[in-house]
Amino acid sequence: MKVDPIFSIILPTFNRENFIKRAIDSVLAQVFTDFELIIIDDGSTDNTDKVVCEYDDPRVKYFYKQNEERNIARNFGITIAKGQYICFLDSDDYLLPNHLEVARILCRDVSSWGYIGNLTWSYEVGNNVDAIRKNLIKENPFAINGVIISRELLTDIRFIESRNLLVSEDHYLWLLLAARYPMQYSSAVTYFVDNHVDRSLRNIDKEKLVEGINLLIENLSKDFYFMDFYKNDAQLYFACKFTFLALIANQNHDWHLALKSLTMALKKDFRVLQTKRFWASLKNLTLGWLKFK
Numbered sequence: 001m002k003v004d005p006i007f008s009i010i011l012p013t014f015n016r017e018n019f020i021k022r023a024i025d026s027v028l029a030q031v032f033t034d035f036e037l038i039i040i041d042d043g044s045t046d047n048t049d050k051v052v053c054e055y056d057d058p059r060v061k062y063f064y065k066q067n068e069e070r071n072i073a074r075n076f077g078i079t080i081a082k083g084q085y086i087c088f089l090d091s092d093d094y095l096l097p098n099h100l101e102v103a104r105i106l107c108r109d110v111s112s113w114g115y116i117g118n119l120t121w122s123y124e125v126g127n128n129v130d131a132i133r134k135n136l137i138k139e140n141p142f143a144i145n146g147v148i149i150s151r152e153l154l155t156d157i158r159f160i161e162s163r164n165l166l167v168s169e170d171h172y173l174w175l176l177l178a179a180r181y182p183m184q185y186s187s188a189v190t191y192f193v194d195n196h197v198d199r200s201l202r203n204i205d206k207e208k209l210v211e212g213i214n215l216l217i218e219n220l221s222k223d224f225y226f227m228d229f230y231k232n233d234a235q236l237y238f239a240c241k242f243t244f245l246a247l248i249a250n251q252n253h254d255w256h257l258a259l260k261s262l263t264m265a266l267k268k269d270f271r272v273l274q275t276k277r278f279w280a281s282l283k284n285l286t287l288g289w290l291k292f293k
Helices: 020-028 048-053 070-080 099-106 129-135 169-180 206-221 224-230 233-251 255-268 270-274 276-292
Strands: 007-013 035-042 060-065 085-088 113-116 147-150 183-186
Touching: 007 020, 007 070, 007 099, 020 035, 020 048, 035 048, 035 070, 048 060, 060 070, 070 169, 085 099, 099 113, 099 183, 129 183, 147 169, 169 206, 169 224, 206 224, 206 233, 224 233, 233 255, 233 270, 233 276, 255 270, 255 276, 270 276
Parallel strands: 007 035, 007 085, 035 060, 113 183
Antiparallel strands: 085 147, 113 147
């Protein structure tokens, strides 16, 4: 009788033939070997399929689907996953051999979720997981490769099903989890994130970015657990989403959108005036408008 694996590693990919072999090899090199690797090809038009099909390992499972963006691909992977715990890996990143071994030790409680990796503000909260959960609304320091979730916790919550949510789609899920469930934390180094040029925010479609941020705020505003757990900080978080939009608008010389975004930020929460990004965006807007008018 076949027993389901402990871990399901969900790896969405799109046109990453030059990266994906490294990612797959890093999974197959894990010290802890009880896993399945679910590769969701989100409509690649390059040779990604040929690279994947070279592997003759029953733990490697390949699925091709039409392009709908990575959050929808991840949800599809969650739906078909058999593992007790869900992990994620971006196809241009890779794991160290100890990743699943650390994850197995960390996540012994099926009613919680965990994160592996150094936090940018860990000096403020140390290993206090309650403080990490509360601080999570201030920024997203979690690389998606470091998150481990008991599959049963994903029965009712998933990534937002939209092609337009191009940023913060992972932060959205972490906030829903943090508002509902306890978590575990380890500062172990178990993976690498490849910050190559294709990750640049300059490549984001502005119209989709606007629609995605509005969708993010709409969904979070309707979530009782999120609004109750984070209380007044929720409005400041929404305001900061608009300052981020202003930042991208400035980079693209869209001064009208930048001004509109900063105005929306102030409407959400005046405390946004205390953030560096607001004033940096306002400065860039002013200098940019004077230079290009």
